[in-house]
Amino acid sequence: MSESYKGLSTQDYIAQLSIDCVIFGYQNGLLKVLVPKLNFQGDFWGLPSGFIYQHEDVDQAAQRILEDRTQIKDIYLEQFHVFGNAHRNNAEFMSSLLAQNPQLQGSQEEYDWFVRRFVSIGYYALVDIKKVKPQTTYIDEKIEWVDINQLPNLILDGKAIISKALLALRANFDDHLVGYNLLPETFTMKELQNLYETIFDKPYRRNNFQKMMLDLNILKRLEKQFTGAANKAPYLYKFKEM
Amino acid sequence: MSESYKGLSTQDYIAQLSIDCVIFGYQNGLLKVLVPKLNFQGDFWGLPSGFIYQHEDVDQAAQRILEDRTQIKDIYLEQFHVFGNAHRNNAEFMSSLLAQNPQLQGSQEEYDWFVRRFVSIGYYALVDIKKVKPQTTYIDEKIEWVDINQLPNLILDGKAIISKALLALRANFDDHLVGYNLLPETFTMKELQNLYETIFDKPYRRNNFQKMMLDLNILKRLEKQFTGAANKAPYLYKFKEM
DNA sequence: GCAAAAGTGTTAGCCCTACACCCATGG
DNA sequence: CCATGGGTGTAGGGCTAACACTTTTGC
Numbered sequence: 001m002s003e004s005y006k007g008l009s010t011q012d013y014i015a016q017l018s019i020d021c022v023i024f025g026y027q028n029g030l031l032k033v034l035v036p037k038l039n040f041q042g043d044f045w046g047l048p049s050g051f052i053y054q055h056e057d058v059d060q061a062a063q064r065i066l067e068d069r070t071q072i073k074d075i076y077l078e079q080f081h082v083f084g085n086a087h088r089n090n091a092e093f094m095s096s097l098l099a100q101n102p103q104l105q106g107s108q109e110e111y112d113w114f115v116r117r118f119v120s121i122g123y124y125a126l127v128d129i130k131k132v133k134p135q136t137t138y139i140d141e142k143i144e145w146v147d148i149n150q151l152p153n154l155i156l157d158g159k160a161i162i163s164k165a166l167l168a169l170r171a172n173f174d175d176h177l178v179g180y181n182l183l184p185e186t187f188t189m190k191e192l193q194n195l196y197e198t199i200f201d202k203p204y205r206r207n208n209f210q211k212m213m214l215d216l217n218i219l220k221r222l223e224k225q226f227t228g229a230a231n232k233a234p235y236l237y238k239f240k241e242m
Numbered sequence: 243m244s245e246s247y248k249g250l251s252t253q254d255y256i257a258q259l260s261i262d263c264v265i266f267g268y269q270n271g272l273l274k275v276l277v278p279k280l281n282f283q284g285d286f287w288g289l290p291s292g293f294i295y296q297h298e299d300v301d302q303a304a305q306r307i308l309e310d311r312t313q314i315k316d317i318y319l320e321q322f323h324v325f326g327n328a329h330r331n332n333a334e335f336m337s338s339l340l341a342q343n344p345q346l347q348g349s350q351e352e353y354d355w356f357v358r359r360f361v362s363i364g365y366y367a368l369v370d371i372k373k374v375k376p377q378t379t380y381i382d383e384k385i386e387w388v389d390i391n392q393l394p395n396l397i398l399d400g401k402a403i404i405s406k407a408l409l410a411l412r413a414n415f416d417d418h419l420v421g422y423n424l425l426p427e428t429f430t431m432k433e434l435q436n437l438y439e440t441i442f443d444k445p446y447r448r449n450n451f452q453k454m455m456l457d458l459n460i461l462k463r464l465e466k467q468f469t470g471a472a473n474k475a476p477y478l479y480k481f482k483e484m
Numbered sequence: 485g486c487a488a489a490a491g492t493g494t495t496a497g498c499c500c501t502a503c504a505c506c507c508a509t510g511g
Numbered sequence: 512c513c514a515t516g517g518g519t520g521t522a523g524g525g526c527t528a529a530c531a532c533t534t535t536t537g538c
Contacts, residue, residue, distance in 0.1 A: 052361070055328050058361060084299060085300075121324050
């Protein structure tokens, strides 16, 4: 990615078209998204986003943007919606940004490319939170995993995008059996169940859940995991190679 | 829409972003799409497509493009996928077009805007084929309903777009109960069944299909339809207002 | 009355749900 | 041997698939 807004141009990128990513991770029973806090005065958070090079597939651009932030390759990702309201632009954000960052005054015209109306393609990604090494880019002050139920102030329609991403994730979850992207290599049945309960926000019965999963024939049972607790040791599972 | 390619510019439209529409209709047991034959020498067919005005919602743009071709408002439509391969551009089409249309030589540079790489947002629409009055635009020689199994030569990735649209339609059909968009105001149970059989390309049992539909509680039974045939007259149905 | 097509009923099998029970483990 | 939590079995209810039967219509 270029070093600042100032370098952006249609020579490099497709104008007025962006990609917004919702990066889902799962940890300690919570569904989380990876969001950067922007490197300005004020409580401005965004979604990992970027633009598309002239000679780059849109899917590749999304993959690149995700790699930049997570440092892992071959991420599972899914295009889920295009956000194309006419009023989608960064003007409002820029004006409140400038209000709180007077030192930026004067360079305003250099952001022209950036404050035009944008159409954004939404992708969601599923990652093993332990494998990710969150990276800031030039525009970020920091980047953090936050509980999807405790989102900070996202600029633009960030929250709407995340909501829609979650709906798309749920719709695809069963059909595409993508849960493994959110889990470590091996896991117990209870951990898998907790993941489902978190994502669908409803309880499952332990035994029926186990039967459902085993009947899918996608899990391989490994050795038991002795936790030291005074109870039966659970089996570890991994997803079968396809 | 502007009068020709020559008028296209980023002042009016968002550059390098287009909309492609797959307009589904249903008639005589066949699922059809409305496709224009381009107004040039050669067997070039396209999808109803267009661009997005700077101050226009993407969804509105799709609606406008559909209205232009069908002359009906409030069309059911659904955004289903973004086609963003880097090699998606009209260059190949333009070169074979120019080969078969030598009179266009020389005006080539005026098509610069048009032959750049394009990202296209796919929408599919469901319409009552009897209500549509197909309209050509400046770029069309003619526009026709064609059986989805007998598509002509579509430029670019037209066929891939239609295939994906059909998959999306099937996926949404049950959940969203959108079948009525493809049928006239009133219809018989058999007609509804035929529609389902056409779209899903599989047979249903008459009685079970009827039970399934009636249990959905979305149909209102009207008077019988006396066809003159020597058999029991079927009821007419309409979809309940929601 | 008969053929054709529509409407309705009915049973068997399947899947999911809910409950029950058994087993391993460490203290 | 007991408390805890994991693994497995099973009966009941609802849904669906498949078949059978009845009704209506025009000739």
